Amino acid sequence: MYKSFLSSVTGITVILLSVSIIFSCSRKNNPVSEPVCTGSCWGFDTDSLDMSEGRVVNGESLSGILSGLGLSYKDIGSLISAGDTVADMASLKAGNGWQAYSSNDSLKYFLYSEDKVHTLVFKCYMPFDVHVVSKTVDEQLAYTDVAIHSSLWNDMISAGATPSLILDLSEIYAWTVDFFGLQPNDRFRVLYKRRVCSGEVISIDTIYYAVFSHNGKDYPAIRFDRDENESFYWDASGRSLRKSFLKAPLKYSRVSSRFSFARRNPVTGVVCPHTGVDYAAPRGTPVVAVGDGTVLKAAWSGAGGNMVKIRHNSVYTTAYMHLSRYGKGIRSGKRVTQGQVIGYVGSTGRSTGPHLDFRIWKNGSPLNPLSFISPPAAPLKEENRAAFDSVYAGYKSITDSLSLSLKEKRMK
Numbered sequence: 001m002y003k004s005f006l007s008s009v010t011g012i013t014v015i016l017l018s019v020s021i022i023f024s025c026s027r028k029n030n031p032v033s034e035p036v037c038t039g040s041c042w043g044f045d046t047d048s049l050d051m052s053e054g055r056v057v058n059g060e061s062l063s064g065i066l067s068g069l070g071l072s073y074k075d076i077g078s079l080i081s082a083g084d085t086v087a088d089m090a091s092l093k094a095g096n097g098w099q100a101y102s103s104n105d106s107l108k109y110f111l112y113s114e115d116k117v118h119t120l121v122f123k124c125y126m127p128f129d130v131h132v133v134s135k136t137v138d139e140q141l142a143y144t145d146v147a148i149h150s151s152l153w154n155d156m157i158s159a160g161a162t163p164s165l166i167l168d169l170s171e172i173y174a175w176t177v178d179f180f181g182l183q184p185n186d187r188f189r190v191l192y193k194r195r196v197c198s199g200e201v202i203s204i205d206t207i208y209y210a211v212f213s214h215n216g217k218d219y220p221a222i223r224f225d226r227d228e229n230e231s232f233y234w235d236a237s238g239r240s241l242r243k244s245f246l247k248a249p250l251k252y253s254r255v256s257s258r259f260s261f262a263r264r265n266p267v268t269g270v271v272c273p274h275t276g277v278d279y280a281a282p283r284g285t286p287v288v289a290v291g292d293g294t295v296l297k298a299a300w301s302g303a304g305g306n307m308v309k310i311r312h313n314s315v316y317t318t319a320y321m322h323l324s325r326y327g328k329g330i331r332s333g334k335r336v337t338q339g340q341v342i343g344y345v346g347s348t349g350r351s352t353g354p355h356l357d358f359r360i361w362k363n364g365s366p367l368n369p370l371s372f373i374s375p376p377a378a379p380l381k382e383e384n385r386a387a388f389d390s391v392y393a394g395y396k397s398i399t400d401s402l403s404l405s406l407k408e409k410r411m412k
Contacts, residue, residue, distance in 0.1 A: 042121055042133060044109055049101040058094040062112070065092075069100050069107045071124055079122055083130030087120055116202050138196045139205070143402045148186040152179055156188070164204045165192065172221050172233050175243035175374060177212055187213040191399050209395035222392045224380075238380035238388055244312070245290040245374040246338060249320060249358055250345065252279035255370070257355075276319070276359035277369045283354040285345040287320050287327075288338075295334040295342070298326050304357065305349025308342045317364075321357040322348050 056065070063076050071079070080089045092112065101109040110122040117137060123129040146159045156166050169188065170179055192207040212219040221233040221241055233241040257278035293312035301307035304321035308330060311317050324346025336342060347354045360367045380388055 042109070042111065043131070044101070044123075046101060049103050049108060051099055051101050053097065053099045056092045056094050056096050056098065056112075060092060060094070062089055062092055065098065066107070066110060066124070069102070069110070070105065071107050075124065075128070078126075079124060079128045079130070082128040083120070083122065086130045086132060087114065116200065117197050135197045137202070140194055140196050142192055142194050143399070143406075144188070144190045144192075145403060145406050146188050148182050148188075149184055152182055152188070162194075162201050162204065165190065165194075165207075168192075168204055168207055169210060172207060172210060172241060173212060173219075174246055176219060176241055177214075177247070183214070187211075189213075189399055189403060191395060191402070209399055211399065220392070220396070222388070222395060224384075224388050224391055234380060234388065236392065238385060240377040240379065242377045243374035244316070244377065245318075245360075245372075246288070247374075248279065248369075249290050249318075250279060250281055250285055250287045250356055252281045252285070252356070254280050276321075276357050276366070279356045279358060281345045281354065281356060283324055283345055283347065285356075286341045287323065287343045287345060287356055289336045289340050289342050290318055291316070291338050293318075293336060295330060295332055295336060297332055298330045298334075298342075299332075301349065303350040305351065306343070306346065310336060310342070315363055317361045319357075319359045321359075322346055322351050322355060324348065324354075 052069075054065075062080065063073070066076050066079070067073065083089055093114075096115075097113045099111040100107060101111075107124045110124055112120045112122070114120055114132075117135050119133045121131050121133055144156070144159060144161050144165065146156050146161065148155050152170075153166055157163070169190065173179075189211045190207060191209045193205045194201050195203045195205055206223070207221075208223050210221040212221075220236050222236070224232065224234055235241060255277060287308075289310055291310075291312045293310040295308060296311050296317070297307065297309040299307065301321065304319075306323040306326065307319055307321045308323065308326065309317065309319045320343055322345075323343035326343050327341040330336070330342050345354050345356050358369055360369050360372055
């Protein structure tokens, strides 16, 4: 099973030697209807017809647009029937473009841009017909190298990276990196495959290798098969980047109160232990379970307000307090998975404003969530070590070479 993965490294090396590497992603403004071709590629001659165009507005239907273009309801019914096996005729997405081609005020063809790749072509006279025309989609190897100055999002967008690449990176490093604690000059280097259509990135298919640099130390993420059905990301020592617990249970704006055995309560003014961390976040922000486990309690807890308490195993337990409401189906005895929404930020109980009070216990003793090091998932099997080391060495060599080339390019 590792031959295919090893060959992918060789394949990437060949690509790098034979094509210009794309150092950043670019976006372009598209015309209203985002046409994918001109002339006869639609299956009809556009030059002999009059064209009008527009965009679908919220709540607008296909039959409503076609009726407004002069097509009779009888013909609309026949046209929709002709296309019911091709696409969902009842669903149009607001903002998507369309083109209408007419002759002597009679609608002949209607084009609807279903997405960035596919366009539905409607033949609006007998025999009625609907077919799909698709753009060519190219797969490209891409490399992005970004130093952090303000935030991961802002700096990567400024460098031309797509939002999907940023989200994929945040998922890969979710168990390792506190994305709210990034510092200036932290750095992300990413080697990945993307799908490009008409010069626009439409998806990020695979991140092969990434390196996060922080305080002079590199944190690589190497994609490598664990079995026939799954690929995981590992560090340089062969430890899975997927830990038993997520770094944080929500997307928060700031830490409003830290772990302490002697904190003055902001409501009562009494100095007492606060063996958790308060994350300030807007009311309604989803709160997720940091690891797999079983709900011990989902109920009112006095000063803690609405609380969910989860037992993850015989050692670790977590609690989530001051919730405005619980996640769907969350109740005592419910089995939950890592990342599952178990509630929403609120200000119930004794609270001065919306936030989440998050706590962790190990064998009944409280731990500081901000300094807690999560136990790792199962490590790489020793029999796969040689294959993994070879893949890692290949990716590292490629990325180091690209980093040097990019540095030289920037200095010119």
